[in-house]
Amino acid sequence: MQTESFVPLIRGFVTENYVFGQELTFTDSDSFLESGIIDSTGVLQLVSYLEETYGITVEDDELTPENLDSVNSVAAYLSRKLNGSGEAVLHNITGSTARPA
């Protein structure tokens, strides 16, 4: 599937779970965090939704604004993950994510 195909799906999820039918309008490129649409608990819910709905694993290194901070970025990330056409945007993480802690 192409990025554009995911846009209405992601937008629908965000609207249903974070906007609740209010008048608040947001564009597909608006930053979730800067606009206050999604907080840290919301990010957890978004990641869980992507993993359960699309059968992907969102790695710690992929928890970046480039991948998850707007409808467009989530759709593009999802497209990359599912199509395997290049990796999702990875960042140089200095924090440890090793398991066990």
Place this chain on the structure above:
Amino acid sequence: MTAACAVSPEVLRIDPAREAERILAGIRDVVFGRLKRKGAVIGISGGIDSSVVAFLCARAVGKERIMLLLMPEADSSPDSLRLGRMIAQSLDAPSTVEDISPILRGARCYERRDEAIRQVVSEYTENYRCKIVLPNMVEADRYAIFKLVVQAPNGVKTQVRLTPAAYLGIVAATNFKQRARKMLEYHYADLLQYAVAGTPNRLEYDQGFFVKLGDGAADLKPIAHLYKSQVYQLAEYLGVPEEIQRRPSTTDTYSLEQSQEEFYFSMPLATMDLCLYGKNHGIAAADMAPAVGLNEEQVSRVYTMIESRRKATHYLHASPVLVEEVEGV
């Protein structure tokens, strides 16, 4: 003058004597004047904030007019009770110990928490210890996702990412702790006709680091305008015992030691302190960066997070909302 040459931890320097006098006058005005109460109840955790509030209230209304409550529970560090007693002794003020574990067991706090944990760590039992952590958000431009650290009885620690349901289940259960404590504080407030003094500092108040109707509830919050480093300055001026001044800030909510930094602020408190000041005073990220040892991009990220948290925690600050104003009240 440019902001660049002015930014240093010195911007948070206060005249503690003057600030203390200002707060003492405020406490007296609120407790005796506006609320018509006879004194103040303070829940003492053994931490710096509640200690400073206790010292301030003792000076403001008289040590015989305060009631210090020490409210440990099964997961509390033994240090909390010991240091709480140290405060009561230092002030020579009335105090009482209320173990809230039975209340929490009655509410199934521990059971509910453990059930939520088992959603992500199936082998978890009451012999395990746990805490929730957030990664350091300054080190990398990524979202801070809550993780659970569990320690098995053999000492082996494991870290797992939380699911939304598990996270909410754990937090909803552990919030009983702050609410049980507040219930007891108001019990003593009713008994003695005192006001309840809350203990948040500015970082906690601004960023919503409190439990609604738990530690977020109070009749007055005398240090909510003070940055953390200013609370330390007041502590030194007021003569708070040195061991308490040196104690790292903990949440004392989970059975594994959990700092406020790893649970909520995702960065050292001194960094958060200065960045919040910078955000509040319109200091550009580039000018703030050298003062906190970060680069411009990292400070910008902190500024964004501060604003984001303010929006996200609006609900916690909100009083009950009426659909229509009620006249005469």
